[in-house]
Amino acid sequence: MGRQPLWRRVNYLPQITYFKPAGVPLTQLQEIRLSVEEAEAIRLKDLEGLEQEECAKKMNISRSTFARELNSGRQKVADALINGRAIKIDGGNFEMALSRFRCINSHEWDVPFQVMINTPPQFCPTCNTPSIMPLQPPGPRWGRGGRGRRRG
Numbered sequence: 001m002g003r004q005p006l007w008r009r010v011n012y013l014p015q016i017t018y019f020k021p022a023g024v025p026l027t028q029l030q031e032i033r034l035s036v037e038e039a040e041a042i043r044l045k046d047l048e049g050l051e052q053e054e055c056a057k058k059m060n061i062s063r064s065t066f067a068r069e070l071n072s073g074r075q076k077v078a079d080a081l082i083n084g085r086a087i088k089i090d091g092g093n094f095e096m097a098l099s100r101f102r103c104i105n106s107h108e109w110d111v112p113f114q115v116m117i118n119t120p121p122q123f124c125p126t127c128n129t130p131s132i133m134p135l136q137p138p139g140p141r142w143g144r145g146g147r148g149r150r151r152g
């Protein structure tokens with residue numbers, strides 16, 4: 001046990017997180033849950049048109065894991081489109097590519113994922129105070145963000 005989960009890196013959080021087919025009563029509606037990573041995989045591969053290798057690197061996962069996320073995401077979207085189901089984008093094990101920090105004097109700045117791993121910030125770049133803290137990802141829907149680590 002005690003094995004660390006591999007955190008997928010996500011550059012973009014969808015602003016719209018619920019899709020519902022028109023004209024289907026709620027009682028007959030089946031909901032599909034698309035994880036943030038699956039949505040990110042589809043975004044990188046199908047929307048931005050990147051190679052799988054490049055997508056996997058961006059998400060900090062192996063190619064085979066990326067392929068799994070992509071396939072499962074595509075299958076869910078296809079199911080929703082063809083069978084008229086609702087899609088809810090939610091949850092998953094992800095880490096934002098940028099972490100936002102704030103100092104005690106209310107300066108805010110973004111720290112790239114790569115920098116966070118190697119040399120986490122110690123001081124505010126504006127006023128040099130060591131009293132800094134990481135902020136949660138922006139947006140009211142995403143306060144709960146990734147599962148697991150932040151909740152302990």
Ligand SMILES: [Zn+2]
Pocket residue numbers: 103104105106107124125126127128129
């Ligand atoms: Zn400051």
